[in-house]
Amino acid sequence: MSAKIIDGKAIAENLRNTIAAEVADIAARTGAQPGLAVVLVGNDPASEVYVGSKARQTVAVGMRSFEHRLPADVPEAELLALVARLNADDAVDGILVQLPLPAHINTDRVIEAIDPAKDVDGFHPVNAGRLLIGLPTLVACTPLGSLLLLQSVHQDFSGLSAVVVGRSNIVGKPVAQLLLQHNATVTIAHSRTRDLPAVVRAADIVVAAVGRPELVRGEWIKSGATVIDVGINRLPQEPGAAKGRLVGDVAFDEAVKVAGAITPVPGGVGPMTIACLLRNTLQAFRARRFGE
Numbered sequence: 001m002s003a004k005i006i007d008g009k010a011i012a013e014n015l016r017n018t019i020a021a022e023v024a025d026i027a028a029r030t031g032a033q034p035g036l037a038v039v040l041v042g043n044d045p046a047s048e049v050y051v052g053s054k055a056r057q058t059v060a061v062g063m064r065s066f067e068h069r070l071p072a073d074v075p076e077a078e079l080l081a082l083v084a085r086l087n088a089d090d091a092v093d094g095i096l097v098q099l100p101l102p103a104h105i106n107t108d109r110v111i112e113a114i115d116p117a118k119d120v121d122g123f124h125p126v127n128a129g130r131l132l133i134g135l136p137t138l139v140a141c142t143p144l145g146s147l148l149l150l151q152s153v154h155q156d157f158s159g160l161s162a163v164v165v166g167r168s169n170i171v172g173k174p175v176a177q178l179l180l181q182h183n184a185t186v187t188i189a190h191s192r193t194r195d196l197p198a199v200v201r202a203a204d205i206v207v208a209a210v211g212r213p214e215l216v217r218g219e220w221i222k223s224g225a226t227v228i229d230v231g232i233n234r235l236p237q238e239p240g241a242a243k244g245r246l247v248g249d250v251a252f253d254e255a256v257k258v259a260g261a262i263t264p265v266p267g268g269v270g271p272m273t274i275a276c277l278l279r280n281t282l283q284a285f286r287a288r289r290f291g292e
C-alpha cells in the first residue's frame with residue numbers, strides 16, 4: 001500500500017486564491033489594502049529566498065509589500081527602532097522579522113517589541129498565550145499550515161491520538177495546542193523521550209518538527225497514520241550535484257509505504273507557511289481596520 005500524498009503546494013495555491021479574492025473584494029468595497037512589512041537582517045541565503053517569496057506572494061494576492069533589509073552587524077537598537085516605526089505605521093498591518101537573527105541580537109526582545117496586533121508570525125508571548133488558553137489569536141504560520149493540511153485528511157480529530165516530535169516555541173508547542181483544541185489526544189515527544197519509536201508507533205497522527213534529517217523511520221509509523229513532516233533539511237552536496245538534497249524529518253521512502261497519508265518535502269508544509277502568513281496578514285488587517 002502507498003500513502004496518499006498531501007499536496008501542500010496545491011492546498012497553498014487554493015488558499016492564496018481565496019485570499020486574493022477577499023483582498024480584491026475589500027479593495028472594491030472600501031479602497032483599503034492590507035500591508036505586510038518583512039524585515040531581513042544579514043544575507044543568509046535561505047532567508048533571502050524566503051523573504052523574496054514572501055514579497056512576491058504578498059503582491060500577487062493584491063497586498064502591499066514593504067521590505068526592509070539591514071546589514072548583519074546592525075545594532076539591536078536600530079532593529080528595535082525600525083520595529084517601533086512599523087508598529088506606528090498605519091499602512092502596515094503585519095510585521096515579520098525573518099529568523100534566524102544574527103547571534104548578537106536578542107530574538108525574544110525583538111519579537112516582544114512587535115505590536116501583538118501586527119504579529120503575523122504569531123510568535124509574540126501575547127499571541128502564544130492566547131493560543132494556549134483558546135482565545136482567538138494570530139497563530140504561527142507553520143503550525144497553522146500543518147493543521148490545515150491535517151484537516152484536508154481528517155474532518156475531526158476526536159478519538160485520534162497525535163504525537164508531535166519536537167517542542168520548539170515556533171512549531172512543536174503551538175502545533176500541539178492546535179491539535180488539542182481540535183480534540184486530538186496529544187503527546188509531545190522530544191530528545192529525552194524514552195523509546196521514541198514506540199511513542200510514535202502509538203499515534204494516528206504524527207507531526208515531525210525536530211530538525212533532524214530522516215529521524216522518524218518507516219517502521220516507527222502505525223499503519224494508516226497521517227504524517228505531517230515539518231522538517232526542511234538540506235543534506236551535504238553530493239559530487240556533481242548543484243545543491244544538497246532537501247529531506248524532511250521523516251524517512252519519506254519508508255514511511256510512504258506504511259502511512260495512510262503523508263506530506264512530501266519539498267512541497268508539503270513549506271508552501272503552507274507563506275500562504276498562512278498572507279492569511280494572518282488579512283486577519284490582522286480586518287481586526288485593525290474593521291474590528292472583526
Ligand SMILES: Nc1nc2c(c(=O)[nH]1)N[C@@H](CN(C=O)c1ccc(C(=O)N[C@@H](CCC(=O)O)C(=O)O)cc1)CN2
Binds near residue numbers: 246268
Ligand atoms: N519569522 C519567521 N522566520 C522563519 C519562519 C517563519 O515562519 N517566520 N519559518 C522558516 C522559514 N520559512 C519562512 O520564513 C519558510 C521555510 C520553507 C518554505 C518552503 O516553501 N520550503 C519549500 C522548499 C524550499 C527550498 O527549496 O529550499 C518546501 O518545503 O517545499 C517557506 C518558508 C524559518 N524562519
